[in-house]
Amino acid sequence: MAVINGIKSLLNRLRGKPQASANKTTFDAIAKRVMDKTKNLPYINAGFLEDGSMDGNVPVAAVAIWNEFGTPTIPERPFMRQTIEKNKAQWPKLFAAALTQAGGDFEAALDVVAERIVEQIQNEIKAFKEPPNAASTIKKKGFDNPLIDTGNMLRSVHYEIKDD
Structure with missing residues (x-):
């Protein structure tokens, strides 16, 4: 687990609000510690991960790509x-x-951000309206939400924290 000590001082300094006890030497030491710890840090991979499929056949990621790029x-x-x-x-x-x-x-903070990104992707899927479904698709589905049919793609948005 990566923990960055002195984060409040660093954030205040970056915001232009140095603490009374903060000086350039302290800031430089904290910045160096942050840089040393962030060389190979984990990152967020959000979207449609490898394991999901539609009806057990077509990967959800493929359906998402078809929708994304047409x-x-x-x-x-x-x-x-x-x-x-x-x-x-x-x-x-x-x-x-x-x-x-x-x-x-660091990793706990990444989890918070990743959960929010998943929510944002899901909100975009639900809100997406243009271009609308074809009339034949609306008749088949019974509604016009271009990115939702069974809801499988919506439910398949996930994240992982990677550290390769």
Whole structure:
């Protein structure tokens, strides 16, 4: 488990609010400690992981890719790219807050951020409306939510913390 000590001082310094006891030497020492500990840190892999399948045959990841980039018969519905574009600016702030709340525990902070990213992907799948389903698809499904049919893709959004 990676724990970064002195995280409050570092965050205050980065925000331009040095503590009364903080000085350049203290900041440099904390920054060096953070850099040393972050060389090979774990990271988040969020989305459709390898183990899920639709009806036991087609991998959920394949269905997600077909929806994301389109096929000759399915229009492009870039829900993953939209999730990233809409939310990427808040992820560093969320991580900083989670890291502080977790007392510098890097992996616990990653879990908080990863859970939020999964929620954001799922929200985008539920909210995605354009382009709509074809009339024949709406008739077959009984509703018009382009990225939801059985709900399997929605339920298959997960994350893992990797450290390779």
